[in-house]
Structures are given as structure tokens and as C-alpha cells.
Amino acid sequence: MWGGRFAEGPSAIMREINASIPFDKALWREDIAGSRAHVAMLAKQGIVSEADAKAIDEGLQQVAAEYERDGVPEDWDLEDIHMTVESRLTKIVGPAAGRLHTARSRNDQVATDFRMWVRSAMSRAEDGLAALMRALVTRADEHADSVMPGFTHLQTAQPVTLGHHLLAYFEMFERDRARFADARARLDECPLGSAALAGTGFDLDREMTAEALGFSRPTRNSLDAVSDRDFALDYLQAASTCAIHLSRLAEEMILWASQPFGFIKLPDALSTGSSIMPQKKNPDAAELVRGHAGRIIGAMTALSISMKGLPLAYSKDMQDDKPPVFEAAGLLDLCLAAMEGMVGKSTFDTGRMRKAAEAGHATATDLADWLVRQADIPFREAHHITGAAVKLADQKGVALDGLTIEDFHSIDERIGEGVFDVLSVDASVAARTSYGGTAPARVREQVAAARQRLGME
Ligand code: ARG
Numbered sequence: 001m002w003g004g005r006f007a008e009g010p011s012a013i014m015r016e017i018n019a020s021i022p023f024d025k026a027l028w029r030e031d032i033a034g035s036r037a038h039v040a041m042l043a044k045q046g047i048v049s050e051a052d053a054k055a056i057d058e059g060l061q062q063v064a065a066e067y068e069r070d071g072v073p074e075d076w077d078l079e080d081i082h083m084t085v086e087s088r089l090t091k092i093v094g095p096a097a098g099r100l101h102t103a104r105s106r107n108d109q110v111a112t113d114f115r116m117w118v119r120s121a122m123s124r125a126e127d128g129l130a131a132l133m134r135a136l137v138t139r140a141d142e143h144a145d146s147v148m149p150g151f152t153h154l155q156t157a158q159p160v161t162l163g164h165h166l167l168a169y170f171e172m173f174e175r176d177r178a179r180f181a182d183a184r185a186r187l188d189e190c191p192l193g194s195a196a197l198a199g200t201g202f203d204l205d206r207e208m209t210a211e212a213l214g215f216s217r218p219t220r221n222s223l224d225a226v227s228d229r230d231f232a233l234d235y236l237q238a239a240s241t242c243a244i245h246l247s248r249l250a251e252e253m254i255l256w257a258s259q260p261f262g263f264i265k266l267p268d269a270l271s272t273g274s275s276i277m278p279q280k281k282n283p284d285a286a287e288l289v290r291g292h293a294g295r296i297i298g299a300m301t302a303l304s305i306s307m308k309g310l311p312l313a314y315s316k317d318m319q320d321d322k323p324p325v326f327e328a329a330g331l332l333d334l335c336l337a338a339m340e341g342m343v344g345k346s347t348f349d350t351g352r353m354r355k356a357a358e359a360g361h362a363t364a365t366d367l368a369d370w371l372v373r374q375a376d377i378p379f380r381e382a383h384h385i386t387g388a389a390v391k392l393a394d395q396k397g398v399a400l401d402g403l404t405i406e407d408f409h410s411i412d413e414r415i416g417e418g419v420f421d422v423l424s425v426d427a428s429v430a431a432r433t434s435y436g437g438t439a440p441a442r443v444r445e446q447v448a449a450a451r452q453r454l455g456m457e
Contacts, residue, residue, distance in 0.1 A: 018076075019076040020319050021072075023323050024080050024110075024322055025081050028067050028084075028085065030117050031109070032060050032063060034109060034113055038209055040053065041204065041212075042202075045202070047204075052099050056096065056097060058093075059089045063089055063092070072084065082110065082113075086100065103195060104192070104193075104200075105194075107195070107197065107226040108195055108196075108222075108225060108226055109192070112191050115190075115231055118231050118232055121235060122180045124329075125180045125242065125329075125336070126180045126181060126184075129174075129176055129177040129180070129242070131337075131340045134454060136166050137170060137454065137456070139162075139343060140162075140446075140447050141444075142163075143163045143348060144444050144447060145443075146162040146353060147350075147353065147429055148160060148162050148354070148357055149353070150362075150438070156360025156361070158362050158363075158365055159357040159362045159438075160429065160438040161438050161440055162353065164443050167447070173242070174453070175241075176241060176245060179237075180235075183231065186230070186231070189210070189219040189225075190209060190217070191218075191226060192213070194222035194223075194225035195222065196313075197222060198223070206218035223312050227312050227313045229303065229321050232321055233304060235328075236299055237300055239300070239332045240300045242332065243297065246293060246339050250290045250342075253283065253346070257283050263349055263352055263356070264348055264349065265346060266286070267345035267346060268281070269341070269345070270285040270341050271284065285338045285341075286342060288335075288338075289335045292331040292334070293335070295327065295328070295331055299324035299327055299328035300324070300328070302320075302324045303321055303324050306318070361400055363400055363422070363423050363425060364386050364387075364390055364400065367382075367422065369431075370418070371386070375416075388411045388412075389407075389411055392411065399423075400423050405417060
């Protein structure tokens with residue numbers, strides 16, 4: 001394809017280090033779509049004849065049909081997907097195929113192909129997130145008033161509702177979805193027609209190719225257009241943040257599924273057994289989501305480091321942009337689907353959750369708040385009195401609402417019978433009615449608002 005100035009061919013090592021076809025063959029659909037748009041534009045501009053353009057377009061459709069049926073052949077001598085398609089096209093169409101690459105370089109070609117591929121990956125992530133968010137909101141609705149312990153430092157802190165806890169993840173994933181949508185909007189410019197780096201002297205209609213390939217407009221600077229991989233970094237950064245959220249949710253489900261917690265039964269279909277211990281049901285899918293997050297973040301780091309030292313315009317280092325993106329996208333798609341299944345199909349043991357919430361004196365803050373409100377005691381003093389009540393309850397081996405009124409009076413005379421109204425976990429969550437709080441009524445409002453934002457009925 002470029003042998004004119006060379007006296008001898010590349011060595012075996014050169015061929016191997018140079019070849020990107022083993023991975024960039026994933027771009028074949030985008031590459032053929034880009035070529036079809038380019039040749040249609042060249043014909044309209046009178047740069048190639050209608051007859052040649054027609055032959056080339058039909059040839060490209062035949063190549064697409066072959067790849068669809070048989071897969072893309074991997075010939076290292078042809079380097080990459082762009083050469084592979086063109087070489088096959090030449091066999092089908094003859095010398096006229098050589099006109100396709102007029103006013104084009106592999107530099108603007110690959111930038112265009114890759115943008116289109118990443119654009120689809122962004123849309124897939126948005127769809128996967130929407131499905132996961134629907135599962136979360138459905139489960140949150142079911143469990144708007146299921147009480148569980150809320151933790152800080154992984155120590156029982158205050159009772160919360162399971163619905164509230166699930167909606168916390170909904171918020172994270174909603175931000176993630178917006179990050180992908182935002183990245184997709186910024187990607188929405190077509191590099192095709194930037195040629196190698198400087199633009200071209202041919203009279204192109206770049207608006208036409210941009211529109212044909214689903215972009216809103218052409219890129220404005222040819223040097224930037226062939227050097228820019230921000231769209232891939234934007235994808236990987238959004239994917240990394242999303243993977244962090246998926247991993248935190250996975251970690252909680254692993255913890256909740258462990259016997260000492262016993263809050264959740266993961267679906268059999270997303271668990272594995274042990275080859276030696278017959279009783280085991282392991283949360284492998286959740287663990288792999290937690291593990292894959294590391295690889296996705298690694299992919300983001302890899303591309304950032306590949307790009308940070310490159311002078312303008314194209315350097316071959318940029319060929320290494322694709323493996324991390326392909327790997328991260330495959331992992332992210334899987335992780336989103338796995339978490340949707342785990343959220344949607346797990347069984348929550350609300351009895352165990354309630355017991356755990358009742359066990360750790362989680363309503364101590366409610367007792368302190370009651371002292372402030374009903375007995376007009378400053379909060380710091382109320383905190384101290386409550387601490388004494390917790391100590392006494394521990395000595396007697398009961399929960400706070402297992403103390404008698406005499407017990408309370410032994411601590412402070414000002415505590416009256418009314419205190420028992422606030423010591424249950426249900427009373428505690430019901431009282432947390434501040435906007436964004438865990439009260440079942442508030443959770444139901446947020447469920448309704450979330451369903452509306454998702455367009456669920
Ligand atoms: N396979 C190359 C890549 O993915 C295509 C661009 C080649 N351009 C070049 N000037 N060698 O980056």
C-alpha cells in the first residue's frame with residue numbers, strides 16, 4: 001500500500017509490532033460506513049466519477065457481507081482494518097478502488113471510525129445504566145419502609161430504610177448516565193476530511209460526510225482532529241467513575257450475602273458453588289464486578305499515559321488507544337448487566353436487617369433528640385445522658401427500648417414515658433423527614449420522582 005519508496009519489505013518483527021488488525025478489526029463496520037460516506041461525497045463533488053463511486057460502494061457492501069458471514073481475515077502484512085478493507089475492495093473492484101482514498105488519510109479515517117465506535121459504547125453504557133436504575137427504583141419501591149442498620153465506619157449508626165439505601169446508588173448511576181451523555185455530546189464532531197494533518201486541497205463537503213455518519217458538524221481544526229482522543233478518555237473516565245460505583249455496590253452485596261450479615265440471598269443464576277465445600281454459594285459475579293473496576297480504571301490510566309507526551313499531530317503510539325477502550329467497554333457492559341441482575345433478583349431478608357438495626361442501639365440519637373425536644377436539654381448534655389442509657393442497656397443485655405422507666409429515671413429524672421415512642425427503629429426512620437432523609441414517606445416521593453425521570457409509566 002505504501003511500498004513505492006522502499007527497497008525491501010518489513011522484517012518479521014516490524015510486521016508484528018506494527019499490526020493492529022488483531023484488535024482493530026472490531027472497527028470494520030465503522031470503517032466501511034466511513035468509506036461509503038466518503039466516496040458518496042467525492043462523487044457529489046465531482047472528484048471521482050459516478051461510475052467509479054458506484055462500483056466502490058457496491059464493492060464495500062460486498063466486503064461488509066463477507067465480514068458479516070466469515071469474519072475479518074487477519075493478515076499482518078495489511079497492518080490494520082483500513083488496509084484490510086481496501087485490499088479486499090481492490091480485489092473486487094479493480095484499480096478504480098484506488099480512488100477511494102483520495103483526499104483522505106488513515107489518520108482522519110481511524111479518528112472517525114474510533115469516534116463512531118466509542119459513540120456506540122457510550123449509548124450502550126447509558127442503556128445499561130438505565131436498566132440498572134430501573135431495577136434499583138423497583139426494589140426501592142418494594143422496600144421503602146424495610147428497616148436496616150445504616151453504617152458509618154461500618155459500625156451501626158442509625159436505622160435507615162433499604163429503599164433509601166438503594167436510591168443512594170440510583171443517584172450515583174444517574175450522575176454516571178449524565179457523564180456518558182455529556183461525553184457523547186462533546187464527541188459529536190466528525191474528523192473525516194482533515195486528511196493526514198493539514199486538511200486537503202480537494203473541494204470536500206465535510207458537512208455532508210459528517211451528517212451521513214451521524215455527527216452534528218465537522219471538526220474545526222485538522223491538526224486537533226487527527227490528534228484528539230479526548231472522546232476515548234471521556235469514555236474511560238466516565239466508565240471508571242461508573243465502575244467505582246458498581247464496585248461499591250458489589251462490595252456491599254458481598255458483605256450482605258455473608259453469613260454474619262445474612263441480609264441478602266443472591267440469585268443462584270449469578271452465584272457459583274465450591275468444588276469442595278458443598279454448602280457454599282459464592283458471590284463470584286459481584287466479586288468480579290469489584291475486580292473488573294480495577295481493570296477499567298487501569299485502562300483509563302493506560303490511555304492517559306499513552307497520550308500525555310505526544311506532539312501534534314498523529315504518532316503511532318495512538319494505535320494503542322484501542323485495546324484499553326475495547327477492554328474497558330466489554331467489562332463495563334458485563335458489569336452493568338450483572339449488577340442489574342443482582343439488584344433485580346436478590347432476595348432481601350428484611351427480618352434479619354430489622355434485627356440488626358435493633359441490635360446496635362441505633363436509636364440512641366433519637367433518644368438524645370427526644371431529650372432536646374421534650375425536656376429542653378442542650379444536645380451535648382442529652383448526648384451524655386443517652387450514653388449512660390446505652391451503657392445501662394448493655395449491662396442489662398437489652399436494647400434501649402428494653403429499659404424500664406425506672407431504669408431511665410435512675411439516669412435522669414426528666415425522662416418520661418413518652419420516650420418509648422421514639423425508641424423503636426420504625427419511629428426512628430419515620431422521624432427522618434428532612435428533604436433527602438430516610439423516612440418511608442420521603443423515600444416514596446423520591447421513588448416517584450425517579451420513576452418519572454426514567455420515563456417509567
Ligand atoms: N492503524 C493505525 C491506528 O490505529 C491507523 C493510522 C495509521 N496512520 C499512520 N500514519 N500510520 O492508529
